[in-house]
Every structure is written in C-alpha cells, then in structure tokens.
Amino acid sequence: MKYLFFILWVLPVCVQAQHDSCRLKLSGYVLDKQSHEALAFASVYLSQSETGTITDLDGHFELNDLCPGDADLVISHLGCQSRTFRVQLTGDTAYTFHLEHDSRELNEVVVTEHREAYTGSLPTSSISSVRLQAISGKPLGTMLKEVPGVWTLQTGPSIAKPMIHGLHSNRVLIVQDGVRQEGQQWGSEHAPEIDPYTAGEITLIQGAAGVRYGSDAIGGVILVQPPPYPTDTAVHGSISLAAFSNSLGGSGATRWSGQSKKLPAMQWRATGSYRLGGDAATPNYRLANTAFRENNLSGAVKWSKAAWQTELGYSRFSTDLGILSVSHIGNLTDLEIALQADTPLILRDFSYYIQAPYQHIVHQVIRSFSTFRTGDIGHLDLNIAYQDNHR
Template sequence: MLLSFGWSLPVAAQTCSLTLDGTIKDAHDQSPMDEVSIFITETGIEQWTDSHGRFSFENLCPGTYHALLQHIGCPSKRVLVQVFQNTTLSLTLEHHENMLHEVDVHDKHEHAINEQSLSILTLDNSAGKSLAASVSRLAGVSILGNGADIGLPVVHGLWGNRLTLVNNGVVHTGQQWAGDHSPEIDLNSASEVSVISGAAAMRYPGTHMGGIVILESGQIPFDPHIHGKIRSTTESNGRGGTVNGQFYKGLETLQWRAGGTLKQYGDRHAPTYFLNNTGTRQAHANAELRKQWNNTLEWEGKYNYFSAEYGIMRGSHIGNLTDLQSAFSREIPFFTDSMFSYEIEAPRQRVKHHQLKSGLKKHIELGALEWHIAGQRDQRREYDVRRSGRSDMPALSLIQYSIQNEVQFSNEWLETGYQFLGRNNWNLPETGIIPLLPNYTAFTNGAFLALDRSFDHYELEFGTRYDYTFRSISKLSNSVPRVPVYYDDKYHNFSALGRVSTNLGTKWQLLAESSLRQRPPEINEMYSFGLHQGVSGIEEGNLELRQETGLKSSLQLRGKVNDKLHLDVRGYAHFFNGYIYLQPQQT
C-alpha cells in the first residue's frame, strides 16, 4: 500500500481565465510521452497527454497548484506550480525506472562513475525487506543470508570487511566483521541506493576492495506545504508487516524531512511446521534539516536511529559434532514447533545504532568547498542458550563510538580532500566470559584525489588515495594465567584506479577499469579468541597477518536493444596477495 497526501491553502475566488499547458517527455531520450495523467489537486480536474506529450488546463484562477503526474511503469511525480499568468511547463518522467537499474549514461555523484541504482518503484516495493535483500537484485550483487531478516550484501563475491557501506555520505561503522551481522541501516530512510565503482569511489574511506553501497536521502522538493508518504507491507508467513512514514516541507531556503519505520514478524513457517524463534522486531527513525544562504552557502544536519531484535532459529545452533551429523540427515530441523509465536528467545541479537551528521558547503568561483563531521554509536548484544538460567545474560556485548571528519574541494573535473576517522570499540563487562574481541582504539588519516576528463569519443578517470591507520589494542592473553597484553599496529595503505569509457552510438557504452587496493587485517582477523556463538565455532586470530592487496580488472558492455530489452554484460578478474580467510581446523 502506498499513500501520498498533502495540505494546501484554498485559492480565493477570482477571475479565472488563465491557461496552464506544457509537454511531458521521457527523462532518458526526451521522447514525448502519451497517456500521462495530470491531476490538479485543488481543482479536481484531470487531463491526459496526447501522442505529442502535450496537455492543457484552461480557466484557472491565479494561485498555487499541486499537479500529480502518473503513468504506467513510472513512479508518481508531484509538481508545485505557481500560476499568475498563462504558464507553459516542460516536464520529464523516469519512464524506465521500473527497470532494476539504469542503462543509459548518467551522473549522480558529480563525477561520471560506474553505478547501478535501485529505482524509486523498487524502493517503494522493498519497504519490508532488508538492505541486502534489496540490492541483491542488481547485477553482480548477491546476499549472504543468515536467517529471515539477517543478511549482508555481497558485491562481486566480496562482503564484510571488504565492502564499505556509506549512509548519507558517512562510512557506516558497526560490527560488519561477521556473516551473521546485518547492517544497522533502515532502507526506508533512503530515496537513492546505488552500488558504485570508478575513480570517484576513491573519495570514500574504508576497507573496500571492490564496490561501495551508497544510500542517500535525496533532495527535499520545493513545496511550502507539508507532504508525506506512508508505505506498508503485510505477509502471511510470519504474520507481520512493516509500516513506514516520511514527511517533508521545502521552503525556498529551509527544508526539513522526518520519518520512521516499525516492523514486526513472528515465527516463519514451512508447509508442515513453524521455524521456532525466527521473529523480528524493529523500530527506526530519521530526521533531516537543510538551510541555504544567498545561493552560495548550504548547511545540512541529519540523524538516523536503528533498533532491532532478531530471533535466531534454535535448530540452527549446533553444540557438538553428533548433533551436526544428525542435522544433516534430518528431514525436519531440530526445535520446530506446531504453534505460532511472536516471542523471541535465545539465541537472539539486539542492536542499536545512532548516526548524527553535520555538513557545510560553500560555493566559490573555482568550485565548491565542503566540511562534514559525523558521529556514530553502535551497541550489539548477542544471547546464546546458556546453562543455569543465564540465557538472559549476553554472550557478546560490544559498544562502539566513531567519528568521521572530512574537508574536500570539488569542481567539474577534480575532487580532492582529507579525512580523519576515529573508532573506539569496547566490551561491556556483563557476559561472564572472556570476550571474543579485544578492546581497541583506531585512528585513520586519509587523503584522496579523483580526476575525470571527457574527450570527443571517450572519458578518462583516475583516482588515488593514501591512508595511515594506527590501532591500540588491549586484551587478555590466550593462555593461562590470563594477563593483560597490549599491541600497537601501524599500516600504510595505497589505492589507485584507472578507467576509460566510450559510447558506441547513442545506446551502448563500453567501460574498462583496473584498480589496485590495499587493506589492513581487521581486528577480528588478528585478535579474536573464543566462541563466536553466531557461527557456533571457536575463532582464533593470527598475529602474523599482513596487509591484503587486491588487483582487479573489469570490462563492461551495457546498452539498450530496444525499449523492452536492456543488456548489461560484465566480466572481471580479481587477484589477491595475502588473502585473509577463516580456515577450519581439525580438533
């Protein structure tokens, strides 16, 4: 269900002899669109475009009107029109946004980059899905699932420590090191979701070895009235659903937006039984404020809150090899049930995430200067089935604070800047066991440069960045007697990328790209020691690990055969030196 609404002041009775006309075209190829519905809310009058994309309203009173544009296969578009004289409009609609991603060449991040985007229609239809489940519909993206609502996006085979998530321009920090940790991001707060690579991707810090998943709230449309959208989904499997509301108001120099999401599901079911303890409860909120001064200075403030509790199917946690072998041979898993329940018991996860960002942008003669600062707080508790009534005591309890501060300059062909990232990760003393991860503090200083130049028949991109990372670690020794031990890590990481693209006619594009990237071993890869209840295994890090280096080359051909057939063919080869992985051991 999708519900849009708005409020406006009535138009006073006047001499009504004005005309509003115009044309509506396809946003991609500028072809006229027929059979488009244009509905004026204040008058209740509806018109349809002809074969030339034209429409006309007559005998209108002077005033402000809301026009709603609708067409099969297109997201609805609302336009605010001021009519104080005969007015002619030239409008466009995203006629191909029902496709999973755009095929035509486009530029959304100030530099032309290799980008796939979820359409508005896809986002509206994904109100009840996770971020990973939604972006897995894009070419080259899949999902690593660990339950009904827990999943991580996988881009070209890379996930977790090798994939960076950027939410509203801020590198998302949390506990992404595990395959059972879903990103603490509410998809419903975003109006733009993209997977990108290319030289412009160098501006984002992090340990990404390939693509980057970017979520943006998007621009707030100019409209002096309050408007909103409510989306909801319901499902019989789990007997639950999701409801999300987003509201905004856009004045000439001040805009705001606020929204929230509630989601609840109970036990999922197979044809003959219920999967015990597979429910979920989620509550999210987002708020945004923007201000402009004299068309040269802009400020924005954004806040996002994410809260979730996930039940983990009881039968998926195995305590010994005998049960593991039995599980492989069983037709029905352990701990199924004939009765439905919304109750969530151990094993389960509870996560809370806060993100607060402030950004300032100054337009100057040579380009634009920007300063952004953001802070995040992430808390994760994981509960296992424990003896002596201790299942309500978390087996893993982590709290993390992080800060990101950056200054950058950009114009039509150049983007450069400096970034600082700080992170403080601590174990809360409430588990009663030795922590899986150590306490640590990490600082990263980075600088980047991205160039983008277009010529007659091709476009060249080059990007490079350098990061210096320092980490201070404190933990208990792996051997008894347990004593505190301390480590300091220092890493110099270098990345570079080159890309060339050319248009083969008006509907086809060929892209070739090569990149070199480095990342330091993450904390869990070097210092973990103990039971990771999410995977029912003992994990032990390796202090001898060194930097991981990746060299990737890719070739892509994309285009449109006709209006109904779009092709996107990609091939890549990714070579690693010092690849870090979790190696099973015989016991």
Template sequence: MKLKLISCFLFLFIQITAFADVNIIKGKVIDAKTNETLIGAVVSIPDLHVSVATNANGEFTFRSVPATGKYVMQVQYLSYKTITRVVDFYSATALVFAMETSVVEAREVVITGTPITSSSKNNSTSASVVSKEQLQGASTNLIDALARQVPGLGQISTGQGISKPVIRGLSYNRVVTLSDGVKQQGQQFGDEHGIEIDQFQAERVEVLRGAASLMYGSDALGGVINVIDPPSPPEGNIKGEILSNYSTNSGLINTSLMLTGNESGFVWRGRGSYQNAHSFNTPAGYYANSGFNQTDFNGMLGVNKSWGYSHLNFSYFKSNIGFFDAEPGDNLYSNSTSRTLDYPKQDIRHYKLAFNNNFIMGGSSLKLDIGFQKNQRRELADSPVPSLFFDLNTYSLDAKYYTHEVNGWHPVIGFSASLGHSVNKGVELLVPAYDEYSTGAFGYVKKTWDQNTFSAGLRIDYIQNKGKQQNVDGTQVFSGFDNKFSNLSGAIGYTHAFSDALNFKANAGTAFRAPNPAELGSNGVHEGTSRYEIGNGELAPERSYQADATLEYGSGFVTGSFGIYENYIHNYIYASNTNNEQIIVTDEATGLPRGYDAYRYGQVNASLYGFEGNLTLHPVSFLHFENTFSYTRAQNRSFDRPLPLIPAGVLHNTLRFEPKVKGIRDFYLSAGIDNFFKQTRVDATFETPADAYTLLNAGIGATFKIGAQALKVYVSGNNLTNKRYYDALSRLRPGRYSQEDPTFGVYNPGRNITFGFYLPFGTNK
C-alpha cells in the same frame, strides 16, 4: 585546540554566507515533438539537494541557488526519456528542456557517489540506480531489496532480516555502505547481522561495482552502496508519504511515515519506520525462533541557501532478531507463529549523527561531511543480560574541494580521517577492545571532450589498529596488537559515446583493504555463527589489481548493457576450518563442555573474474521483457581451489505488461522466473555444493486518484510454487550450519504473497 577549530569553521561559514550572491533559475519543460508543456515533471539539482515540479504552465523555479558554478540538472517525467544537462548558473537564462517520449524513462541517470557528479554516460564507473518504488515490496531489509534488482549484487543471508551485500564476489569489509555521506560503521566483519539502515529512508540507491578505494579508502575493494535521502521540497511546501505492506510467509508488517518541508530555505525531514515478523515459513515448516522486529527513526534539520547547504542528519536504528541454537539431530521446525522472540536472540542499536555541508565559493566548492556513530551489538544467550556486548564509537571527517574548471579539466582534492573506539561490555569475549585510526588524501582529475571522458586519480592512506591485551582469571585471552599500514592506490577511467544510443566505459586500477580488528585479534566463540574464531596479528593488507569494461545500448526496442571484470587480490583474507579442528569450551549456562569448529584467519592469493549485464526488450510500448544476469568465478591460487562464499550464477527474467486502463494510472501485470545455477565451486574444507533452483514470481499494481493525491497499491508473489531450495550464500544451508553433519540445514523461505500501498501527499505552491 577544539575551540580554535570551531572558531575557524564559524568564521568560514560567516564569510561564505555574507558574500554569497542570490540567484533564481527559471525554466520550462516541454514535449520535443508537440512543444506542449509538461505538468508535474521533476527537475532536480543533486549537488544542491533540491528539486521542484513544473506547474500548470510547465514552468519551474529554483530560488536562492548559487549565482555561479556549473551543476548537473536532471529532468524526469513518466513515459519520457530522462534528461541530464550541465548548466552554467552564471550565464543561465530561461532554460528549456525538450523531452522525448520513450518506453525507458531512466536510462541516463545522475551518479553522485563518484568524485564528480555526472550522468552515467560520462561516468566510467559501472553503476546501477534503484528507485524508491523498486525498494518497496517483498523484502525484509535494504540489501535484500537491492539484490533483487542489481546485476552483480548478491547477499549473504541468515534467514530473514539479516543480509550482507556481495558485489562481484566480494563481501563483508570489502563493500562500503554510505548513508548521509558517511561510511556505515557497525562491525561489518560479523556474518550474522545486517546493515543498520532503514530501507524506506532512501529516495534512491546507487550501487557502484568495482574498486572504489580512490574516494573511500580501505574497505571499498568490491564496491559501494550509496543510500541517498530525498531532496528538499521547493520553498513553502510540505510533503510526506505513508507506506505499508504485509507478507504472508512470516506475517511481516512494514510501515513507514515521512514528512519534509522547506520554509524560506529552512529545511526539515522526519521519518519513522517499524517492521515486525514471526518465524519464516519454509516448505518443511516454520524455522524456529527466526522472527525479528526493527524500529527506525531518522530526520534532518538544515538550511538551503545561495551559498550552498548545511544539513544535520540523525537516526536511531534498533533491531531484535531471534536465533535457534540447534545441534545435529534437533528438529529445526515448529508450527509456532508467535511474535515473541525466545533466547538466544540479538539486540542491535545504531545511533548516528551526520553533518553534511556544501559551501559554494564562486566556481569552486567545498563539501564537508562530519559523522559520529555508536553501534551497540548485544548477544543475549538465555537472559536479558548480554553475554557478548560490543560498543563501538566512530568519529569521521570527509572533505572534498572542487576547484575551478580549467580548459575542460576538473580537479578535485580530498581528505578523510576516522577514529574508531570499541570496548567489550559482556562476559563472553570474541574480539579485543581496540582503537582504529585512519587518514587518507587523494587527488582526482576529469576531462570531457567531444564524446570522450577521461579520469585519473591517486590516493595515499595510513591506518593503525591497536588491540588491547586482556587477561581473565590470570589467563591471557588477547595478547594485543599494534599494526600500522600505509598504502598508495590509483585508478584511471575512460568513456566514449559512439552515439546517443551506444556507450563504452572502462576502468583499471589498484586498491587495498587493511585487515580489521576481528581478523587480527579474534579469540573466542562467535555465538551467531556457532564457531570458534582465531585471529592472526601478522596479517598484511589485501592488494587488488582490477580492470573492467562495459558496453551500454539503449534505443527504443532494445536497451541493455554487458560488462566483464577481472580482479587479482594478493593476501586475500578469510577464515577457514581445516582438518575438522575443534576447540572445547565449557558452557557457562550448563557447565558442560561443548565442541566448536575452529576457524582461523589466514591469507592466500586469489583471482576473481566474471560478467554481468541486463537486457530489456520493448516490442511495443506496453510490453517489457526485462532480464539481468551475473556470474563470478573465484579461485584460491595459493591452494588451487575455489574461494568460499561466492554466489552462484543467476538469471532474472521478468515479463511486464502495462496496458492503458481508463481511470487508472501505472497499471501493470508482471510474471518472473529467477534461475539460480548450481554452485559446485566451493571450498570443500568447510562448504558443500548448492543445487540449482528456479523460482516463479508474479505481481500486479496500479495507481488510483484520491482527490488530488495518488494512491499506489500492489500485490506481489515470490516462490509461488513453494520450492524447496538452499541458496548458495545462505548461512543456514547444509555444510555451513554444521560441519559435524553436512546434511543439517534450513531451507530458504517458501511461498510469500505481499500486499502493499504507497500514498504520497503534500502541498504544491
């Protein structure tokens, strides 16, 4: 059967290649007022993963692109308004893009993580795009970098290096992280480890807020984080970059080197990144054994031709993180800045292969993404031999067929399937060995007329979780389970452009999430969280009914957006400790009994609603006052109390000054104030309130010419007043760290100054 499938796939590949027509798209980019050509403007076609820069005459050329089909093209140039345009390659002649000057360059951006690639104006999904430049700076991981930029996005953190995304109050398996077109699978149920993706590999990141089960199935209840790699350079070119920064708080060193090339349509890319930090410093001292180091290698080999593209992406991610196994009364802080990690510590390794394809067939196309991931999570208690060791293999397939557009209607049909196989290789047990199967299919249609866009879709899913029974020394640890879930979900969306400056979008739909194997079958000590977790094999799927609406405005002096959302979730799943229940476990190292708080998984009905937005004022071209804000209110309706792990309201304010300085490009000075409001709406059975706090930040940066290359340097400072505070979503804050002593907690990091540079280089043929 495997040989037959491979033969059919190769036959399809040969047929598409043989009959594909070769096409060349040419054009020019000019200033709309003066008609002067713009040199170095970046023109890209996201669905083909290609981009070019205009030459000395303002001209660009795409070679070996499809001869037919409609594609979104995007044009970007510093100090000009971004242009997005749908171009029919069949009738395209010499294209001319006339750009208008603007203090906001990237308001109208392209969104690719939705069923059909389109500009943000024509996309009903609430989305934010974070650029490569915004991902650089004082952050310890990808989610940490995003949480500083995107309204409605927060993080559940465990010191430095470990962050879980939270979108509109939903986290863990309710948020999908997508990289190389494949859903990241790395035991997202765990509190104490992050997302296994190098933050420097992304050219940009799309954050989609709101339920996205229509396209991504289970786990996309809260939203999607779509990590997009750099496009291939023009034919005959080699490009690269080197970046590095150093942060004073924990001695964090970040370094990354990338090279990419294109030779007659054969494309390649390679990147290596390394991070190393000692324990982070709080206003009370260095939190003991909280250092980490991280290594990542990733790359791509592929072909870009007139029939589309085929890219093989691969990556290896390794992270080592220290933990401090403290008891109430212990001293949490030390003066040590050693980079050697003590026990206990964590060793996480993630291997990934993703085969991404886009086959062009006239006015139709087939996108096919095939993935394999191996995630190994080792918890090392007191020796190199893992006490707890999860080994998870995941195989996945995702296919989407885009048919011809008919009378403005653009249909898409899709199919996805995955198989997860997890085994336990350690002596400690928490989650049973399991197999997880899922299949799903959806249909989607979109129509644009005048200034309106309407979209609708329907999806059906089937998921099976099979947990293995296991006995140890004649005692049953896991009873095993075999749960089957099916689901029908749907969504509708609408956008309307009142003018070039004012835009409205709205969504409504139902989504779902199947319980994961940890929620169904846990029975053991979760070392990273210092608690005993007990699953529930009778859990039902979560069912969400959600709606949101957003108003966007952007014109010269003022740009911004304001959105509201509401989400009702039936059978919301979470683990809680009630009545101070404890379970006594014998410590294998000491032979002594130890008590752990017992957390049992259960279900309630819940509601979440809130608002988010941003507002930027541009009184003059060189001055920007940027503000983002978000607030979520979440209620456990079954027991009439707040839901746990909900972020506090936050308001980020930044004043950015960008004067013109002779001989220097992109010079800026910035000052910012982050206001985090008090979070008193907590689940009092195992949470304590978090006080409000305010952080002061600042930065300075510029770009210098070194021959033909540009060197960007910057300095940024966070928490400049060395404020003592506990973030509401920090797992180390009082009440979360220990139920026995609710005052027992660890402050968030204190003052941090980061020095960094970014150097792009390459040819421009």
C-alpha cells in the same frame, strides 16, 4: 584591285585608332558609408569585361586599359552589401565609392556542456525511488538483490548483507547520506543497520570508480541517498504499508518533508518505520525463533544561504532478531544428530516471541554536513558524523 588596296590601307588605321582609344584608366577609393574609413581588400570589377582588382590598405584601386563608354562597376566587401555603380568612361576617371555594412542582429548563441556518464570500465546501477516503493518492507540487504551484480549473504529470514564478486563485509562499503556505515562489517550475521525507507535511490558503484572511497571499497560501493528536499512551502507526506504472508507480519512507514513558510531557508524531513514478523515457515514446519521486530526513526534539517548551507541529521535504527534455535549446537554429537534428522531438533508452534539466541541492535548516527562557497575558487565541504553501535 583598287578596292582591295583601299581595304588593306584603311583596316590597320581603324585597328590602331581602336587600340589607342582603349587606354583609359579608372581609379578611386572604396570607403565605409557610415565611418568613411577605407575598405581594404574590397573586390572591384567591370561586369562587361570581367576586368577587376582589389583595393589596397588605403581602399584605393586602379583599372587600366579600359575602352570608352558606359560600364557597370561591381564592388563588394566582406560584411557589406554588394553594389553596382554605373560609370562613364570618356577619359581617365577617378571616383569615390561608399559601401554600407549589412547590419543584421543575430540571436544569442548559448553553449552548454553536459558530461555523459562513462560506463565502460566504471559501471554503475541503481534502484529508483519507484522501484523502492514497489519492494518496500524488506531489509536493505534483501532489497539490494535488485541491483545487478549484487548477491546476498543471508542468515535466516531477516539477516542479509550484500556480497559483490564474492566480497562482503569490510570489502563492500555502504555510504548512507554521505556517512560511511561502520557497523555491518563485524560478522556474517551482522546486517547493515539502515532503514531502507529513508532511501530515495540506491546506487551501486563498481570497478575503478570505487577507488575514491578507499581500499575497503574493493568489492564495490553502495550509496544510499535520501530523497531531495521539497522546493515549495507545502508539506509533503507519504505512508507505506506492506504485509508478509510467510512470517505473518508486516511493515509500515511514514515520511514527511517540507519547507518553512516563515523561514524559507529552512527545509526538513522526517521518517519513521516499524517492521514485525513471526517465525518463518517451511512447507512442513516453522523455523523456531526466527521472529523479528524493528523500529526506526530519522530526521534532518537543512539551512541554505547564498554563500553557505548546512544540514544536521539524526537516525536511530533498533531491531531484535531471533536466531534459529537449532543453528547453535554445543558439541559434535549434537551436530551429527542434527545432520541425520529429517526435521529440526527444536520445533515450536508459530510465535512472535523472541528468545535466546537473538540479536538486539541499536545503531545511532548524528551527522552534520556544511558547504561554504568561495566564489570562483570553488567550495569547501565539511562532513562530520558520529556513530554509536550497541549490539
């Protein structure tokens, strides 16, 4: 009984003594090691008791009701290396702690922008330079059949013009090297006066994207773009040859381009081509007066500076096209006889000779394109062209 009374008397005294000793206070400041500036909102806590707080705007902190002894104080701050400090708690204690910023050099971040071509309601398709080489020798109107969605309105073996959704002539716009072609819309027998050997790529634009080119592009826009200029001082050249078995003809073209060594700002290119074909053949006879001859020449010179660039070009398209003799009939009686005949009323042996009726066409274009850069504002483009069509 005596021992029980002793325990009940001593235990409250020990508890009270322990409670009185855990009334210590730990306070201080957290500063930057290099600049000695206060680190606000730093995390401060004791690892043993998980008692913690954060520093105020002056970097000051305060922990209360701590028990005496050694303790590990963990301090962390955004952008700094976390550190653990060993502190002795024998009474109310104040410290000043320093944290060092974690300096890490990051690699540069490069943000690039690339606009993807939208093909939903703005369809485009093209013939690449590789494909153009494979089908070289044909008239431009015939080559355009390679583009999906393009049909050909053809009169004879050498007269063809593009047709898109049933629209042709002045409803289909052809733009060659930035110049609107103004000769092919006059009639069904008037094909585009463009040398396909001058093209580096042919692109068809349909739908709403053609609105920017005007109302005459309601059917579509055909862009005939030349190959790019070379970027070195070497002279680049090519020769293309093609043969036609039906008309016993062929075509040849040569294209040269380069950059001046003495004048690096000057670039140039030149193209020449020739096509020849005789009367086209069917399984049983020749189509009289369907021979053709064509010779073309074009060239351009470009001068580039840091603030501006200008380009001057010239092209000459010349062709003689025979028109099928029996396609021109003078009266209704001759038409009825022609429809009832098993073969054309006019037949002749194969020939390269072109007689009436025929087309003689010379189409010349002189153009000048200049760009002036205005710094942050943008650039100013000036495109001037003159066309002369003799038919």
